[in-house]
Amino acid sequence: MIGHEDLTVRTLGPCRIDSPLADRLAARETTQHSVVEDDRILFDDTISMAGVRGVPVEQLPSLEPGGPRQRIYFDPAKTRVGIVTCGGLCPGLNDVIRGLVLELCRHYGVRRIVGFRNGYRGFIPHYGEDVVDLSPEVVQHIDDEGGTILGTSRGMQDPEEIVDALERLAINILFVIGGDGSIRGAMEVVRVIGERGLKIAVVGVPKTIDNDIPYIDQSFGFQTAMSEATKSIHAASVEARSAPGGVGLVKLMGRHSGFIACYSTLAKDDADYVLIPEVPFALHGERGFLEHLRRRVEDRGHAVVVVAEGAGQEHIEEHEPGRDASGNVRLGDIGRLLRRLITEHLDDAKVENNVRYFDPSYAIRSVPANPYDSAYCLRLAHAAVHAAMAGRTEVIVARRRRRFVHIPMALAVSRRNHVDPLGDLWMSVLEATGQPVRFE
Numbered sequence: 473m474i475g476h477e478d479l480t481v482r483t484l485g486p487c488r489i490d491s492p493l494a495d496r497l498a499a500r501e502t503t504q505h506s507v508v509e510d511d512r513i514l515f516d517d518t519i520s521m522a523g524v525r526g527v528p529v530e531q532l533p534s535l536e537p538g539g540p541r542q543r544i545y546f547d548p549a550k551t552r553v554g555i556v557t558c559g560g561l562c563p564g565l566n567d568v569i570r571g572l573v574l575e576l577c578r579h580y581g582v583r584r585i586v587g588f589r590n591g592y593r594g595f596i597p598h599y600g601e602d603v604v605d606l607s608p609e610v611v612q613h614i615d616d617e618g619g620t621i622l623g624t625s626r627g628m629q630d631p632e633e634i635v636d637a638l639e640r641l642a643i644n645i646l647f648v649i650g651g652d653g654s655i656r657g658a659m660e661v662v663r664v665i666g667e668r669g670l671k672i673a674v675v676g677v678p679k680t681i682d683n684d685i686p687y688i689d690q691s692f693g694f695q696t697a698m699s700e701a702t703k704s705i706h707a708a709s710v711e712a713r714s715a716p717g718g719v720g721l722v723k724l725m726g727r728h729s730g731f732i733a734c735y736s737t738l739a740k741d742d743a744d745y746v747l748i749p750e751v752p753f754a755l756h757g758e759r760g761f762l763e764h765l766r767r768r769v770e771d772r773g774h775a776v777v778v779v780a781e782g783a784g785q786e787h788i789e790e791h792e793p794g795r796d797a798s799g800n801v802r803l804g805d806i807g808r809l810l811r812r813l814i815t816e817h818l819d820d821a822k823v824e825n826n827v828r829y830f831d832p833s834y835a836i837r838s839v840p841a842n843p844y845d846s847a848y849c850l851r852l853a854h855a856a857v858h859a860a861m862a863g864r865t866e867v868i869v870a871r872r873r874r875r876f877v878h879i880p881m882a883l884a885v886s887r888r889n890h891v892d893p894l895g896d897l898w899m900s901v902l903e904a905t906g907q908p909v910r911f912e
């Protein structure tokens with residue numbers, strides 16, 4: 473059970489410097505739309521969850537609010553900042569970089585900002601990567617493009633060498649834009665910073681197209697990626713309805729979490745089946761997926777199947793689950809397996825079929841952020857700058873139940889966010905598709 477200590481945010485020291493934004497904060501009070509800096513946000517949001525704690529309200533676990541502080545830890549005129557993007561792409565990476573630079577320069581007067589190239593390897597001399605000087609002029613229009621102007625990478629790097637680079641460049645604040653792996657890497661960097669007695673703040677902006685980081689509403693870029701995925705699902709539906717025995721099969725990203733598959737299915741009423749990593753399914757037998765699909769194709773003449781790439785791995789016998797350079801599991805190709813098995817099953821049943829396979833994986837994560845995500849990225853960037861300038865460290869900024877909060881990195885990587893098979897999201901998917909609760 474999450475306790476108060478799990479939610480305590482580390483700081484580098486007392487904030488003694490008046491913030492350049494102090495004059496904007498004077499009249500603020502806690503309302504539905506803002507939280508004053510010495511207030512806290514309850515972690516539990518139901519009577520039962522709070523009640524089971526059996527403690528007075530002021531002892532209930534609570535989160536530190538995001539937002540500007542009256543006084544800050546770093547002297548803006550003497551602060552140097554580094555920014556790095558790590559792991560897989562996600563729409564909005566450039567929007568976050570842009571937001572960080574503009575907030576630092578325009579509102580805190582911090583002008584010494586460098587970008588490290590290609591993820592954590594950008595710190596390592598062996599790779600010979602130059603740093604990128606960042607300014608409002610450099611970043612003004614980078615949000616028009618997907619990807620990250622800094623580049624990204626996977627693969628473990630030595631935190632000692634990363635901190636060496638921070639020391640050489642006299643960096644005071646490092647922003648890490650990345651997922652669970654990047655956050656774990658950032659924690660190693662924080663460990664070394666502490667061992668060396670340095671005062672360097674490390675603040676994370678969580679990034680995951682899979683939405684697999686817990687305790688946050690949604691990752692930036694998720695809405696854009698989900699929107700892109702609906703285009704492929706609709707194309708699959710058009711193809712399926714235009715041919716006898718048409719079956720549209722769409723494989724979407726989602727290594728361990730099927731959120732993209734779920735939300736993109738709910739957005740358009742095209743899919744008949746959704747298969748996700750969190751819900752095992754039987755392929756064969758009278759109540760298996762293939763027989764159910766055959767009956768659906770015979771009854772309606774077409775069907776659309778949406779499968780998250782991490783679903784059905786139990787059916788991929790010949791697959792040796794290797795790992796990528798960061799240690800993430802390399803998945804067997806459930807899309808190709810289903811394409812083959814669906815065709816074989818319908819052929820064996822003498823059901824005319826035309827299976828059309830779509831794999832838009834990289835297409836949905838390499839696009840620019842949509843306006844909603846662009847605005848979300850800007851606000852996350854603002855929160856990250858406020859947190860770092862106030863000396864917070866080993867923390868990610870996130871929006872949780874509409875409030876911007878500071879979540880300790882250890883908590884952010886303590887578990888993975890999954891679609892709950894007993895939760896309301898999966899219930900909505902079952903209601904929307906009409907598929908059975910389980911194929912067994």
Ligand SMILES: Nc1ncnc2c1ncn2[C@@H]1O[C@H](COP(=O)(O)OP(=O)(O)O)[C@@H](O)[C@H]1O
Binds near residue numbers: 559653679799
């Ligand atoms: N368990 C870990 N401990 C320390 N560093 C890690 C760990 N996992 C990943 N990293 C670092 O974080 C970077 C990005 O991690 P990765 O899993 O590829 O993407 P993401 O951060 O999006 O999950 C890697 O290049 C690696 O340097």
Ligand SMILES: O=P(O)(O)OC[C@H]1O[C@](O)(COP(=O)(O)O)[C@@H](O)[C@@H]1O
Binds near residue numbers: 652
């Ligand atoms: O980018 P790669 O190395 O091909 O890995 C693809 C994987 O990256 C992801 O987009 C997630 O990226 P992260 O590991 O950076 O969170 C998965 O959805 C997908 O399985």
Ligand SMILES: [Mg+2]
Binds near residue numbers: 652680
């Ligand atoms: Mg990850």
